[in-house]
Amino acid sequence: MQAERPVLLRVCGVGRRYAGVTALAGIDADVRGSEVLAIVGENGAGKSTLLKILSGVVQPSEGALLVADAAGALEEVELDGVRGATKAGIALVHQELNLAENLDVAGSIFLGREPSRFGLLDRRRMRDDARKWLARVGLDIDPGTLCGTLPIAQRQLVEIAKALSTESRVLILDEPTSSLTARETERLLAIMDELRRAGVAVVFVSHHLDEVMHIADRVIVLRDGRKTGELARGEYERATIERLMVGRDIARGARREAGSDAAVRLECVGLTTAHRRKAPVSFRVRAGEIVGLAGLVGAGRTEVLEAIAGVTEHGGSVRLDGRKVTGGAPERVRGGIAVVPEDRARHGLFLEDSVATNMSLAWIDRTSRGRLVDRRGESGLVSRMVARMQLRPPQPSRRVQTLSGGNQQKAVIGRWLAVEPAVLLLDEPTRGVDVGARAEIHAEVRRLAEAGSAVLFASSELEEVLLLADRILVMHEGAIAGELAAHEATEVAIMHLATGGAAHAHETGTHA
Amino acid sequence: MKRALGIIGIFLAIVVFSVFFAENFTTGINLMQVTNRTALYAVLALGAALVIVTGGIDLSIGSVVCLAGIMTPWLLIEHEWTPWQVIPTVLALSAFIGLCHGLLITRLRLQPFLVTLCGLLLYRGIARWMTGDQSQGFMGEYGEVRAIALAKFPIPGLEDYRLPATVIPALVLAVVIGLFLSRTVWGRWLLATGRNEAAARYSGVPTAWLVTGAYVACSLLAGFGGMLFIFDIGSAQPSDFGNFYELYAIAAAVLGGCSLRGGEASIVGVLFGVATLRVLQNTITLAGYSSQIEFAVVGGVLLLGVAADELIRRYAASRLERAGAAART
Numbered sequence: 001m002q003a004e005r006p007v008l009l010r011v012c013g014v015g016r017r018y019a020g021v022t023a024l025a026g027i028d029a030d031v032r033g034s035e036v037l038a039i040v041g042e043n044g045a046g047k048s049t050l051l052k053i054l055s056g057v058v059q060p061s062e063g064a065l066l067v068a069d070a071a072g073a074l075e076e077v078e079l080d081g082v083r084g085a086t087k088a089g090i091a092l093v094h095q096e097l098n099l100a101e102n103l104d105v106a107g108s109i110f111l112g113r114e115p116s117r118f119g120l121l122d123r124r125r126m127r128d129d130a131r132k133w134l135a136r137v138g139l140d141i142d143p144g145t146l147c148g149t150l151p152i153a154q155r156q157l158v159e160i161a162k163a164l165s166t167e168s169r170v171l172i173l174d175e176p177t178s179s180l181t182a183r184e185t186e187r188l189l190a191i192m193d194e195l196r197r198a199g200v201a202v203v204f205v206s207h208h209l210d211e212v213m214h215i216a217d218r219v220i221v222l223r224d225g226r227k228t229g230e231l232a233r234g235e236y237e238r239a240t241i242e243r244l245m246v247g248r249d250i251a252r253g254a255r256r257e258a259g260s261d262a263a264v265r266l267e268c269v270g271l272t273t274a275h276r277r278k279a280p281v282s283f284r285v286r287a288g289e290i291v292g293l294a295g296l297v298g299a300g301r302t303e304v305l306e307a308i309a310g311v312t313e314h315g316g317s318v319r320l321d322g323r324k325v326t327g328g329a330p331e332r333v334r335g336g337i338a339v340v341p342e343d344r345a346r347h348g349l350f351l352e353d354s355v356a357t358n359m360s361l362a363w364i365d366r367t368s369r370g371r372l373v374d375r376r377g378e379s380g381l382v383s384r385m386v387a388r389m390q391l392r393p394p395q396p397s398r399r400v401q402t403l404s405g406g407n408q409q410k411a412v413i414g415r416w417l418a419v420e421p422a423v424l425l426l427d428e429p430t431r432g433v434d435v436g437a438r439a440e441i442h443a444e445v446r447r448l449a450e451a452g453s454a455v456l457f458a459s460s461e462l463e464e465v466l467l468l469a470d471r472i473l474v475m476h477e478g479a480i481a482g483e484l485a486a487h488e489a490t491e492v493a494i495m496h497l498a499t500g501g502a503a504h505a506h507e508t509g510t511h512a
Numbered sequence: 513m514k515r516a517l518g519i520i521g522i523f524l525a526i527v528v529f530s531v532f533f534a535e536n537f538t539t540g541i542n543l544m545q546v547t548n549r550t551a552l553y554a555v556l557a558l559g560a561a562l563v564i565v566t567g568g569i570d571l572s573i574g575s576v577v578c579l580a581g582i583m584t585p586w587l588l589i590e591h592e593w594t595p596w597q598v599i600p601t602v603l604a605l606s607a608f609i610g611l612c613h614g615l616l617i618t619r620l621r622l623q624p625f626l627v628t629l630c631g632l633l634l635y636r637g638i639a640r641w642m643t644g645d646q647s648q649g650f651m652g653e654y655g656e657v658r659a660i661a662l663a664k665f666p667i668p669g670l671e672d673y674r675l676p677a678t679v680i681p682a683l684v685l686a687v688v689i690g691l692f693l694s695r696t697v698w699g700r701w702l703l704a705t706g707r708n709e710a711a712a713r714y715s716g717v718p719t720a721w722l723v724t725g726a727y728v729a730c731s732l733l734a735g736f737g738g739m740l741f742i743f744d745i746g747s748a749q750p751s752d753f754g755n756f757y758e759l760y761a762i763a764a765a766v767l768g769g770c771s772l773r774g775g776e777a778s779i780v781g782v783l784f785g786v787a788t789l790r791v792l793q794n795t796i797t798l799a800g801y802s803s804q805i806e807f808a809v810v811g812g813v814l815l816l817g818v819a820a821d822e823l824i825r826r827y828a829a830s831r832l833e834r835a836g837a838a839a840r841t
Contacts, residue, residue: 220561309714333716350707352775361704362715365697372695415715 005032006072008169008201009054009090013023014063015225016034024049024151027063028429031170036192036202038212042434043404047205050222051174054203055092056085090170091163093156101148106130109162110145116285133161138190151153152186160191164200171195173204177211178432181296181460189215207434209238222247246436247299263321264285265454266308266337266423270316273303279478280316285423285454288311290445292469293458295498300478301458302342308332308456309339317435336422340412340429342458348412349400355411356382356396362415382427390440391412404432406437413441417448422449426457430464442468462491476500513637515769516781518824522767522817523788530791534762536800540672542794544664547675548784550790551662551682552740553760557768557786558682558689558779559733560728560761565706567774568617568624573734573761574633576753579635580606580738585648585747599739606735607728609635614724632758640750649747661743673691678740682783690779703805704725705776710800763793763810764789767817 009031016024024046031037031054039046052058053065056079060223067088079085083093106126107114115122115129130143137157147155156176163171173192177185185208192202194216205210212219213501221229221244229244265287270280277320281304285291293301307314310325310332318325325332333339337453360378367377373494382396389410391403400411409430416424429445430438445468449455459465465472472484474497482497530537537543556573563570580602587593587601609631616627623801653746664674693699704712705719714721742748766772767788789810796806 311714328720329713330716330718330720333714334718339714341710341714346708347710348703349711350775353704353707357700361700361712361717366699368697370698373697373700402698 006068007031007074008033008068010066010074012064012066014050014053014060014065017055017061018393022225024053024060025062028225029220029224029230030200031203033199034196035217036196036204036215037201038216038219039205039222040207040209040212040219040241042436045222045245045434046225047222048174049204049225051092051205052174054170055079055082055090055172056088057092063369086166088174089166089168091168092172092174093163093168093176094174098468102481103145104146105134105141105150105158106143108158109133109143109165112208113444129165130161133165134158136164136195138187138194139162153180153187156180156188161465164195167250169199170201170203171305172200174201174204175207175432177206177208182322182462183296185211207432207459208463209241209435212241213238213300225511240390242435245434247420262288265321266456267319267321267322268304268316270307271304271307271318272315273300273307273312273478274314281475281478281480282316283473283480283483285326285456287447287452287454288454290449290457290468290470293456293463293471293475294462294465294472294494295458295475295481296460299475299498301460302476303429303478304475305456305458306341308423308426309337311339331373333362338416338419338421338424338453339422340409340416340426342427344408344412349408351399351401353400355386355391355396355400355403358411359385359396359398359415359418366419385417386416388417389444399471403435404434406433410435410437410441410444413434413444417444420448420451421453424453424455426455428459429457429468430461438464462494464490465489465494474498514776515776516784518821519768519781519784519788521816522761522813523784523791526788526795530798533542534795536767537795537798538747540670540674542798544676546790546794548678548744549676550661550787551676551795552737552744553764553790554755554783554786555685555733555737555740556757557764557782558685559730559737560758561603561765561768561770561777561779561782562689562702562733562768563624563730563755564762564765564772565702565774566723566726567706567709567772567779569628569724569762569772570613570631570730570734571625571628571729571758572613572635573758574634574754574756575632575639575758576606576609576734577738577741577757578748578750579639580735581742581748582643582648582738584748585650586643588654589648589788590671594765595654599748603732607732609735610728610731613731614727615643616728618720618723636750636754638675643750645750647747648742649750658746672763678744679688679739681736686783691780693777696794698722698725702784703775703777708775729806742840754791760786760789760810763814767814769821 007030011027011029011344013028014024014027015022017511026488036213039047039050053060059078064171065079067077068074074200077088079088082092100111113127127143134141134143137160139157139161141154147158150158160171165435168407176188179382180188189211192204195202217233217243219231220227221246231240231244263286264284266285269282271282272280279300281484293304295301295437306312307316309330310327320336324339325335332338345351356379359382364373367381375492381394386394386396391407391410391414400408403411424445430441433441457468470507472489472494473480474482474484474494476498477500481500484493528603538685560570560573583602584598587598588595599608602623613627616622617624635682659677661678663677665677666674693703700739701712701717702722704717705722738754741829768785769778770776771781792809792813793806796809797803
């Protein structure tokens with residue numbers, strides 16, 4: 001079977017060093033047509049570096065890349081920049097979607113190589129061609145639509161159409177599903193399957209092992225810049241991959257049922273937000289309890305968290321330890337509601353500042369004498385938090401910008417450990433975080449709960465909801481469609497409620 | 513401090529140039545004048561720096577200088593108030609102006625550029641209308657009050673250089689603001705707000721009050737500076753007093769390493785930024801170049817300064833990125 005698939009791209013002993021530090025070493029791999037190749041590994045394992053080398057963004061400091069010519073003979077190439085890679089038939093779809101929001105779909109697809117006639121933009125041809133490529137990815141939208149108005153899933157497909165339109169034979173996707181819902185993910189996987197049938201070589205990176213096991217013909221596992229395994233379909237199971245990724249077995253947190261006699265720390269009564277005036281939401285979270293908000297993208301999970309945090313205005317009331325809270329985010333946060341926002345770069349971190357500055361900001365006033373910063377106390381507490389969160393590297397002076405996604409998220413969460421907040425709100429607590437760091441973050445959240453905080457988190461990953469929550473509230477179109485205890489919850493049960501499946505569940509939607 | 517090294521270098525280079533090429537630069541009387549002017553503009557630039565730290569801008573500084581400066585002799589001479597009434601009134605009015613700016617920016621969410629641009633037009637217009645566009649001065653009176661700015665303190669060992677009194681408020685303010693930014697909780701909060709307002713809010717920082725406070729401080733310092741200016745020069749025309757001062761203040765702050773994106777400041781840098789602009793201006797006059805070219809020279813130096821800063825920043829960032837990528841992988 002494998003012999004039939006032609007090798008389109010061969011990686012021979014490729015490595016890359018940055019300023020003397022080895023990021024990647026001795027990677028051998030074949031990328032074959034009609035095949036989906038998954039690359040997995042923890043954040044910092046070298047996946048991004050490998051993708052960058054394959055797509056010509058960075059040059060390998062050792063080893064070589066061989067690309068098949070029209071006859072199928074392999075020839076050594078030097079990919080100088082993305083243009084070089086495009087010429088060699090390799091296209092990369094970035095993890096961060098970088099479509100210009102003010103361009104229309106056709107304009108985005110042909111950005112930088114717009115068809116022209118007599119020096120004028122040939123709009124008609126551009127649109128016709130765009131329609132053709134959009135059809136390839138199963139997207140039925142008008143090429144004149146502005147990209148900014150498209151939902152994320154469709155933008156993703158436009159990006160893929162753009163990559164295909166360069167006549168590429170090797171399509172590289174960097175975490176293509178990280179911001180997609182389950183249903184959108186399924187669709188994307190189906191499209192990847194179709195591309196595979198059409199002879200395209202698809203290389204993708206993912207943190208979701210379910211997807212990987214679902215679609216990949218082969219899996220390459222990286223750890224610390226080296227290949228720790230290459231498994232063909234049928235040879236692997238989840239535990240094998242996880243062990244190769246982290247070099248150890250991952251412990252699953254023990255699930256608990258919260259005692260019903262614990263004090264109610266957070267209570268929302270008839271909460272409505274500007275977007276969701278008609279669907280009041282009511283629920284309670286007790287001390288020591290971890291409640292997960294599940295639901296499809298757009299179900300209103302983030303809106304509920306933002307309303308509680310005071311980021312957006314809301315109707316109804318939010319009670320903290322029985323007292324009604326008012327005011328905006330700063331007042332509420334100071335009152336004991338800690339927030340870990342979804343978009344950590346924009347709302348969570350001071351990227352140019354040190355880990356210490358990022359971590360201490362939330363409690364710097366509490367450890368100060370008068371209004372003067374107690375520098376020794378600050379650095380001592382920061383060091384303890386860095387150690388407790390197992391930040392890597394454990395340097396409080398390091399700029400947050402230079403940390404991996406998982407470690408950045410640890411810095412945001414670590415900020416609240418010293419405060420022991422009454423309520424901890426987390427929106428997508430482990431988005432873009434690798435398996436090892438995710439387990440550590442979950443463990444810390446659980447410790448906070450055990451110390452008496454009430455934890456409420458939203459996640460679009462069912463796996464995470466099932467893993468972390470003691471109790472699950474499933475949202476559908478702004479309302480709570482149902483509630484599941486951890487022991488009775490399954491992915492199927494959650495999806496059933498999240499897609500509006502159970503009419504009878506609506507009755508429990510507004511209970512207090 | 514590291515951020516200030518660049519501007520200290522530029523300052524020293526210009527001083528060396530002036531010593532060799534500008535006649536009379538090193539005379540006591542000239543150095544006294546340069547020090548005095550540096551101190552006066554420093555008061556304004558420190559205020560501008562506080563606003564720039566938040567990622568905002570205050571274009572009304574020059575007009576507040578004019579309004580406060582003109583009102584002082586106007587109330588004293590024309591309305592025969594006592595200095596004890598005038599000084600608190602003028603300072604309170606300046607602070608109130610800043611409060612209005614701050615509230616418009618944080619509550620109504622208007623852009624700082626727009627709010628303070630309107631202020632620039634408004635306060636100068638009021639100053640001109642109030643005084644009938646007539647020059648205002650102390651008519652040789654109130655010498656003891658004007659001594660706040662005019663007094664000169666002899667320095668042992670130096671014969672023809674005496675320290676201008678304006679240096680005292682400028683240095684005190686610089687030290688207070690410097691310590692405020694580096695050592696106090698509010699200072700930390702203010703810097704964090706400038707870096708990433710949303711993240712600061714999510715961390716429980718009362719960003720709206722801090723930003724408002726920065727505008728209050730800026731206008732208050734502009735009003736205080738305006739008073740010192742008028743004490744120093746004795747009389748002024750409402751139509752041109754304080755013209756362009758906001759731009760000098762902003763230019764000095766930026767030269768001194770305050771990023772207009774917010775979140776970065778160096779008080780030492782701001783002081784050297786002011787000094788650099790003052791020495792430049794002085795040298796242009798002394799070296800016999802027509803004073804009309806002053807703006808062009810200042811503009812050129814500012815452009816060179818910020819371009820060099822950006823290049824250094826980029827170099828540092830690319831090194832950082834390489835180190836970061838290595839750390840990640």
